[in-house]
Amino acid sequence: MPDTLPRPLRLLRGATLADGRVVDVELDGDRVSAVLPSGSAAPAAADETLELDGFLLITAPAEPHAHFDKALSYDLIRPPQGDLVRAIESWKAYSAEMTAEGIADRARAVALRLLAHGTTAVRCHVDLLSTGDPMRAVDALVRVREELAGLMDLELVALAGWQAPDRHVEEALDRGIDLVGGAPHLAPDPSADLRRLLAIAERRGVGVDLHADESLDGADTLAEYARLVRDWPVTTSAGHCVRLGVLEAAKLDAVIAEIRASDLGIISLPITNLYLQGWERPVATPRGLTALRALLDAGVRVAAGADNIRDPFNPVGRGMRSRRLRCS
Ligand SMILES: [Zn+2]
The missing domain is CATH 3.20.20.140 (Metal-dependent hydrolases)
Incomplete structure (x- = not known):
């Protein structure tokens, strides 16, 4: 079992969506509760906020x-x-x-x-x-x-x-x-x-x-x-x-x-x-x-899909889609 569980977050700030919009995303538990223009979301506690300025936000692969x-x-x-x-x-x-x-x-x-x-x-x-x-x-x-x-x-x-x-x-x-x-x-x-x-x-x-x-x-x-x-x-x-x-x-x-x-x-x-x-x-x-x-x-x-990762069927692979994408 991994010793570190995901940190609960309430706000993703300044993220770029796939369509180019820059937004703040409010979270309620594991659900998205609001997607707002960047800078317009109410502040959340620092340890519940993730600054995503310049990063692309997509659904989990x-x-x-x-x-x-x-x-x-x-x-x-x-x-x-x-x-x-x-x-x-x-x-x-x-x-x-x-x-x-x-x-x-x-x-x-x-x-x-x-x-x-x-x-x-x-x-x-x-x-x-x-x-x-x-x-x-x-x-x-x-x-x-x-x-x-x-x-x-x-x-x-x-x-x-x-x-x-x-x-x-x-x-x-x-x-x-x-x-x-x-x-x-x-x-x-x-x-x-x-x-x-x-x-x-x-x-x-x-x-x-x-x-x-x-x-x-x-x-x-x-x-x-x-x-x-x-x-x-x-x-x-x-x-x-x-x-x-x-x-x-x-x-x-x-x-x-x-x-x-x-x-x-x-x-x-x-x-x-x-x-x-x-x-x-x-x-x-x-x-x-x-x-x-x-x-x-x-x-x-x-x-x-990626299929095999570093085995006789494919000697390479890192288990990752790409490096984090910066949009700016
Ligand atoms: Zn297979």
């Missing part, structure tokens, strides 16, 4: 796709640089020796970094481990979520590889995981893995966030995913979706129509995918991005 169980492991693993397959191999080899305590320590450390830079809501994928107790990462992340309750909203997704049995996914949900996840594009039969993960989610009445089509030339599962969840009342989304970025136009239009019809959210993860994809093409390397322009033009809900 939300991170839609993180892996706190993997974060900050790069220096421990010293993995070879390379593509998704090499990253998964080095991660799996290391994960055999991980303890729940060690996972919780790294997860807590990276969560506090994000929190210190303003991020207060995170969706975090959690591996169902294939060696030892498969629930070590689940238990670690549920514990960190409890520790940070009130400071950060941490939503947890069970990242079930195709070899993880259904009972492990069920057990993760029983232990406090919120959503079903997985990576059907990596399975020998992507459609079968997609259907079994969705069957678990449907049986349990929970939402789904899949790692989807994270390659430039592999499986293409998004259209089927979208069709299968067409009328679902729970949250459904897909991360990565790199394959979409290299589909030819007619096929892309057809897949995006299915995504739009199901209101399936698409989460682009540029930092990791620009690192993981394209190693086999050192010249004129294709970009590991989803089809952002086409998705946005079609009215699809699109988010962007």
Whole structure:
């Protein structure tokens, strides 16, 4: 548990909003009670006032796709640089020796970094481990979520590889995981893995966030995913979706129509995918991005996240959106 809780504030003075207005913001507990022209708010006690002259004031960022169980492991693993397959191999080899305590320590450390830079809501994928107790990462992340309750909203997704049995996914949900996840594009039969993960989610009445089509030339599962969840009342989304970025136009239009019809959210993860994809093409390397322009033009809900932070899937990252922005 962090030893310093946030300082209660009643007045943010002289802040610049995204539209350029300079304002005073009055706070009542955790709510904004008034936004007034700069200099017009009644004074508050000095220790309840924050001077924001020259700073941009925005809502707290939300991170839609993180892996706190993997974060900050790069220096421990010293993995070879390379593509998704090499990253998964080095991660799996290391994960055999991980303890729940060690996972919780790294997860807590990276969560506090994000929190210190303003991020207060995170969706975090959690591996169902294939060696030892498969629930070590689940238990670690549920514990960190409890520790940070009130400071950060941490939503947890069970990242079930195709070899993880259904009972492990069920057990993760029983232990406090919120959503079903997985990576059907990596399975020998992507459609079968997609259907079994969705069957678990449907049986349990929970939402789904899949790692989807994270390659430039592999499986293409998004259209089927979208069709299968067409009328679902729970949250459904897909991360990565790199394959979409290299589909030819007619096929892309057809897949995006299915995504739009199901209101399936698409989460682009540029930092990791620009690192993981394209190693086999050192010249004129294709970009590991989803089809952002086409998705946005079609009215699809699109988010962007940072994904991995200093682990075999992305050796860099600081857990911060940017340095504080000065407007003047
Ligand atoms: Zn991911």
